[in-house]
Amino acid sequence: MNQVGAVGLIAALVFAIYGMISGAIAGKFRSPRMLKSAQRAVLGFFAMTTLAVVSLEYLALTNDFHNSYVASHSSLALPLVYKIPVLWAGQQGSLLFWTWLLSIYVALAVLLNRKKNRQLMPYIIAICMGVGTFFSLITFWVANPFDQLSLATATGITPYAPPDGNGMAPSLQYHSMVIHPPMLYLGYVGMAIPFAFAMSALLTKQLGDNWIRVTRRWVMVPWMFLGTGIVLGGHWAYHVLGWGGYWAWDPVENASLLPWLAGTAFLHSVMIQEKRGMLKVWNVVLIILTFFLSIFGTFLTRSGIISSVHAFAQSNIGPWFSVFLAIIAAFSLTALFLRLDFLKTENRLDSVASRESGFLFNNWILLAAVLAVLWGTIFPIVSKAIQGVTVTVGPPFFNKVMVPIGLLLLFLTGAGPLLAWRKTSFQSIKRNFTVPLIFAAIVGGILFFAGVHRLYTWMSLFLCAFVAASIVGEFYKGARTRMKSTRENFFASVYNLTMRNTRRYGGYIVHFGIVLIFVGFAGQAFRFETQGLMGPGDLLRAKDYLLRCESIDTGQKANYQYETVALSVTKDGHALTVMHPQKRFFLAEQESLSHVALHSTLAQDLYVVMAGQDPGSDKAIIHVIINPLVQWVWIGGIIVLLGTLLALVPSSIERQMADLHKGREELAEAHHVS
Amino acid sequence: MELGVAILLVIGLAVFTVTPLLAPDGPSEDALPIDVTPLADLKRRRMVVYENIKDLEFEYKAGKVSNEDYNTLRENHLAEAAQLMLASQEQEEITEHDLMIERQVAERRAQKKARHPDPYVCPECEFENPLPVKFCGNCGKELPKRTRGK
Numbered sequence: 001m002n003q004v005g006a007v008g009l010i011a012a013l014v015f016a017i018y019g020m021i022s023g024a025i026a027g028k029f030r031s032p033r034m035l036k037s038a039q040r041a042v043l044g045f046f047a048m049t050t051l052a053v054v055s056l057e058y059l060a061l062t063n064d065f066h067n068s069y070v071a072s073h074s075s076l077a078l079p080l081v082y083k084i085p086v087l088w089a090g091q092q093g094s095l096l097f098w099t100w101l102l103s104i105y106v107a108l109a110v111l112l113n114r115k116k117n118r119q120l121m122p123y124i125i126a127i128c129m130g131v132g133t134f135f136s137l138i139t140f141w142v143a144n145p146f147d148q149l150s151l152a153t154a155t156g157i158t159p160y161a162p163p164d165g166n167g168m169a170p171s172l173q174y175h176s177m178v179i180h181p182p183m184l185y186l187g188y189v190g191m192a193i194p195f196a197f198a199m200s201a202l203l204t205k206q207l208g209d210n211w212i213r214v215t216r217r218w219v220m221v222p223w224m225f226l227g228t229g230i231v232l233g234g235h236w237a238y239h240v241l242g243w244g245g246y247w248a249w250d251p252v253e254n255a256s257l258l259p260w261l262a263g264t265a266f267l268h269s270v271m272i273q274e275k276r277g278m279l280k281v282w283n284v285v286l287i288i289l290t291f292f293l294s295i296f297g298t299f300l301t302r303s304g305i306i307s308s309v310h311a312f313a314q315s316n317i318g319p320w321f322s323v324f325l326a327i328i329a330a331f332s333l334t335a336l337f338l339r340l341d342f343l344k345t346e347n348r349l350d351s352v353a354s355r356e357s358g359f360l361f362n363n364w365i366l367l368a369a370v371l372a373v374l375w376g377t378i379f380p381i382v383s384k385a386i387q388g389v390t391v392t393v394g395p396p397f398f399n400k401v402m403v404p405i406g407l408l409l410l411f412l413t414g415a416g417p418l419l420a421w422r423k424t425s426f427q428s429i430k431r432n433f434t435v436p437l438i439f440a441a442i443v444g445g446i447l448f449f450a451g452v453h454r455l456y457t458w459m460s461l462f463l464c465a466f467v468a469a470s471i472v473g474e475f476y477k478g479a480r481t482r483m484k485s486t487r488e489n490f491f492a493s494v495y496n497l498t499m500r501n502t503r504r505y506g507g508y509i510v511h512f513g514i515v516l517i518f519v520g521f522a523g524q525a526f527r528f529e530t531q532g533l534m535g536p537g538d539l540l541r542a543k544d545y546l547l548r549c550e551s552i553d554t555g556q557k558a559n560y561q562y563e564t565v566a567l568s569v570t571k572d573g574h575a576l577t578v579m580h581p582q583k584r585f586f587l588a589e590q591e592s593l594s595h596v597a598l599h600s601t602l603a604q605d606l607y608v609v610m611a612g613q614d615p616g617s618d619k620a621i622i623h624v625i626i627n628p629l630v631q632w633v634w635i636g637g638i639i640v641l642l643g644t645l646l647a648l649v650p651s652s653i654e655r656q657m658a659d660l661h662k663g664r665e666e667l668a669e670a671h672h673v674s
Numbered sequence: 675m676e677l678g679v680a681i682l683l684v685i686g687l688a689v690f691t692v693t694p695l696l697a698p699d700g701p702s703e704d705a706l707p708i709d710v711t712p713l714a715d716l717k718r719r720r721m722v723v724y725e726n727i728k729d730l731e732f733e734y735k736a737g738k739v740s741n742e743d744y745n746t747l748r749e750n751h752l753a754e755a756a757q758l759m760l761a762s763q764e765q766e767e768i769t770e771h772d773l774m775i776e777r778q779v780a781e782r783r784a785q786k787k788a789r790h791p792d793p794y795v796c797p798e799c800e801f802e803n804p805l806p807v808k809f810c811g812n813c814g815k816e817l818p819k820r821t822r823g824k
Contacts, residue, residue: 004680011684018691030706036694044687051680118706210710275726277719350750420739421726422747427740477736484735 002067005055006146012048012099013140015041016132023126027203030119038125042110045132046103053100056093056145060086065161069093069145075167075588077559082173088181089168091302091317092145097182098298099135101189102128109193109218117214123200124193131192134324142317167559167588176236184229184256188294190222191259194266195291195332198284202335207342212273212283217648219270219287223263224644230256231637242594242609244529244625246633249398254377255297258370262290265366268359275421276356277346281336282363284343288332293370295325300377351423358416365408372401403456407463410518413511414467417474435473440466457525464515464522471508471515478505499651506647513643516636523604523629531611533619534565542624545606546570550578552620560584562595565610565620569599581610581622604628713765720758727751 019041026034056069060083065071073089088094106128113121139145151160171177194215201211233253234246247253266286272279299321349356376393383391418432443465444458452458479493488496498505532540534549541547550566564582568575582595592612599606607625614621730751734744794803794817801812809816 001676004676007677007680007684011687015687015691026706032706033694033697035706037691040687040691040694044691047687048684051683119708122706206710208710208715210715274722418738420730420733420743420747422750423743425740425743428738428743431740432738477738478732481732481736 001055001058001064002146002148005052005059006144008048008051008055009096009136009140009144009146012045012052012103013133013136015044015048016129016136019045019129020126020133023122023124023129025122027119027122027126027200030122032118035118035122035125038122038129039110039114042103042106042125042129045129046107049096049100049103049136052096052146053087056087056096057084060084063165065163065165066148066159067145068147068149071149071162071165073166073168075165075559077588078165078168079173079558081175081178082168085172085178085181086168088185089172092139092143092147094181094185094302095135095139095143095317096145098185098189099132099139101182101185102132102135102192105190105193106132109196117210119204119206120197120200120211120214123203124196127196127199128192131196134320138317138320142320164588167586170560170584170586170589170591170593171240173559173586174236174240176232176239180229180232180236182229183225183232187222187224187226187229187256188259188298190218190225191263191291191294193218193222194287198287199332199335202284202339205339205342207280207339209273209277212270215287216267216270219263219266219290220644220648223260223267224641224648226256226260226263227644228637228641230260231634231640235634238630239596239598240593242596242611242623244527244607244609244627245524246630249376249395251377252297252301254373255293255300258373258377259290259293259297261366261370261373262286262293265363265370266290268366269363272356272359278349278356279360280343280345281340284336286363288328288336289370292325292328292332293374295321295328299325353419353424353426353429355416355419355421355424358412358419362409362412362416365405365412369402369405369409372405373398376401406518406521407456407459410460410463410467410514413514414463414470417508417511418470432470432473436466436469439469452525454525457522460518460522464518467511467515471512474508475505498646499649502649502651503647503654506643506645506649509643509646510640511643513636513639513641516632516639518636520629520631520633520636523627523632526628528626529624531621531623533614533617534567534622535617535619538619540622540624542606543626544571545576545624545626547579547608547622547624549620549622559588560586563610563613563620565622567597567608567622569606579606579608581608583610583612600631602629602631605630711769713762713769716758716762716765720755720762723751723755723758727755 019038022034022038022041025031026038056067058064059067059070060074061080063070063074063076069090069092070086073093074083074086078086086093088097106125109124109128110121113124117124149160149162150157197211197215197218201207230253233256237248237253238244238246266283269279269283269286273283299318302317302321349360351357376398379393380390383389414436415433418429418436420428440462444462447458447461452461475494475497478497479490482488482493482497483490486493486496528543530540530542532538534540534547536549536551538549539546540549547567547569550568552563552565554561554563556562562582562584564580567579567581569577569579577599579597579599581597584593584595585591586593594609594611597608597610605625605627607627609623609625611621611623613619727748730739730744730747733739739747794807795801796803796810796813796815796817798815799810799813801810803811803817807817
């Protein structure tokens with residue numbers, strides 16, 4: 001199977017190169033036969049990367065340690081559920097995984113556009129296959145997952161398989177890690193498609209808003225995956241790393257946030273182009289930036305250029321990625337510069353007090369966020385290049401810069417929908433802002449008297465109340481207006497209102513999810529920590545909780561040994577639960593990992609870590625953290641996902657537009673055939 | 675065994691990929707059709723403006739927009755829609771003319787083809803002479819009368 005995988009890799013590279021060249025020729029000469037051949041090359045590329053992925057998974061599942069990659073990232077004792085993630089546990093496998101996901105996306109784009117966008121498709125294929133060529137090339141040439149282990153003996157080189165593999169990093173052996181990397185990768189890779197659409201529109205000079213309309217879903221889907229991946233990453237960090245937090249401004253966390261922020265800006269500014277024919281250049285710039293940052297994120301994750309908690313996969317791919325990033329920047333910016341004349345705006349901004357302005361401010365702030373995070377992330381590289389010393393920028397810098405930016409964005413999340421397109425008079429502003437502001441003021445007052453005096457925390461919760469009220473108000477006013485004309489009941493009105501414009505109301509639900517996430521963030525201000533040595537019968541108090549050590553035990557599972565403490569927890573004198581934090585020692589990997597014990601409610605989490613055993617007393621070192629409102633981060637993440645899914649459902653308005661598009665195709669066909 | 679199957683699969687896919695290049699041209703296979711006609715684009719933009727007017731009316735009924743804003747914005751939208759309608763009409767005329775010319779050209783070609791159904795094949799070199807000629811355009815040999823179709 002190792003040879004089969006290698007054949008798959010080589011063939012994928014050949015199909016990618018052929019697809020890139022034939023796509024470009026089909027675009028240049030508008031040749032249907034060449035386009036058909038390029039489309040088939042895409043299917044060939046997909047089939048061959050699939051063959052390579054299946055081969056590697058087979059080698060992992062059958063513990064074939066002749067394969068160097070499998071020997072490095074798997075072991076006999078590794079549970080079956082973690083044998084599949086071996087594919088993305090290391091450098092070579094994850095690059096192959098990236099290539100395979102790209103092939104799926106491109107094959108889907110080809111299949112969904114068999115009869116549509118015939119002039120855009122050749123260049124879309126050429127660009128996607130160009131990206132595919134790069135990834136196939138480094139997977140084959142630099143980071144080949146099908147390298148075999150061998151021994152030099154007196155008779156020559158002979159294949160070699162160790163009795164057991166090195167195993168997987170213990171921190172990866174957690175259930176959300178089965179899905180967190182694929183989600184992020186689906187996000188990173190998916191951004192290649194809208195980028196290809198934009199570049200194809202530039203190359204074919206078809207720069208109306210057709211590419212924008214077609215691309216919207218191709219951006220939303222990877223944006224959704226990226227967001228879900230980021231939340232799952234936070235969930236993993238919170239449950240596995242044992243420091244009681246879910247976001248540490250780690251370079252790789254930042255790398256996933258950057259394209260998400262740029263994609264968010266694009267999803268908002270695209271509406272201005274659709275509605276008003278404005279910001280055409282800006283939208284192309286944003287999609288270029290989003291894709292560039294996706295590749296940059298992959299590069300940061302996989303190159304090990306900056307030290308990170310994600311130091312699972314590092315090698316010598318840095319220079320390759322640097323060249324590729326330079327090619328992307330040069331190609332896309334040249335194409336944009338050559339087509340500036342075709343991207344003239346159709347309208348001007350009528351008023352500062354308008355929804356367009358709201359979107360524009362939102363874009364500027366999101367861009368400021370991108371620049372701040374990017375600067376903080378690459379600062380160690382910059383400082384090393386300039387001063388010769390690596391200076392790491394930590395959470396204090398990010399918090400100082402990003403908290404005000406986050407609050408501004410939160411305000412605009414609530415204010416934007418309250419503004420009308422083109423122009424909003426003071427009278428309209430007063431009418432729309434009064435109720436949400438009164439509600440926010442009441443909530444703010446209650447919070448202040450309840451002891452919330454930290455400025456940023458108070459502001460965050462005040463703005464959450466403002467945004468929540470504005471969103472509820474949008475649904476309420478819309479439903480009430482519908483009820484007057486249709487005589488539906490309130491719930492039917494809300495449902496029909498939403499389905500008529502899924503994009504807008506799905507967006508409001510996404511905003512509501514963001515509000516809940518901010519509520520979770522605000523809870524961090526009230527975090528409480530304590531620590532103690534505990535043996536059987538010992539007590540430890542953490543605010544209202546009283547923990548009593550019942551026993552300390554040891555045991556062994558298939559791939560690790562563990563020590564565990566049984567802690568009975570009481571709150572206000574009532575028995576609550578028994579918690580079992582563990583310290584695990586993984587045998588194959590020869591590494592320790594704390595297994596966190598959690599008791600979660602909507603109000604707060606009781607987070608208990610067994611940091612180890614005190615050598616002097618044989619007592620367990622117990623670290624207790626009370627984390628208020630953390631659950632709202634995960635709930636908010638789920639609501640953002642649901643809102644995005646709703647926004648992806650075609651609304652009645654879009655169906656009308658699609659009918660028009662169908663008519664246009666028939667007209668074009670008639671025009672062409674006659 | 676697996677390697678053999680994999681190599682066969684690669685060969686099969688390679689053949690599948692290059693096959694379209696070997697196929698003869700179909701009747702409408704000379705160039706890719708256009709994605710967006712100017713007329714359809716104008717129609718779509720007009721629909722967007724109508725949608726904006728609907729949104730405005732809905733927001734006005736919901737009490738989100740003042741009377742003054744509603745009247746000003748509605749006028750702006752209607753002016754934009756009128757401009758687009760005018761542009762659509764002009765484009766429709768152009769499209770109609772284009773289609774008429776193309777139809778006439780197609781008819782002429784069909785008539786010509788009906789008069790000369792077969793190309794003038796030279797029996798010597800098998801060159802297809804497109805017109806009723808006396809001598810082959812490729813080798814210069816005189817063509818037999820029946821081949822000339824006279």
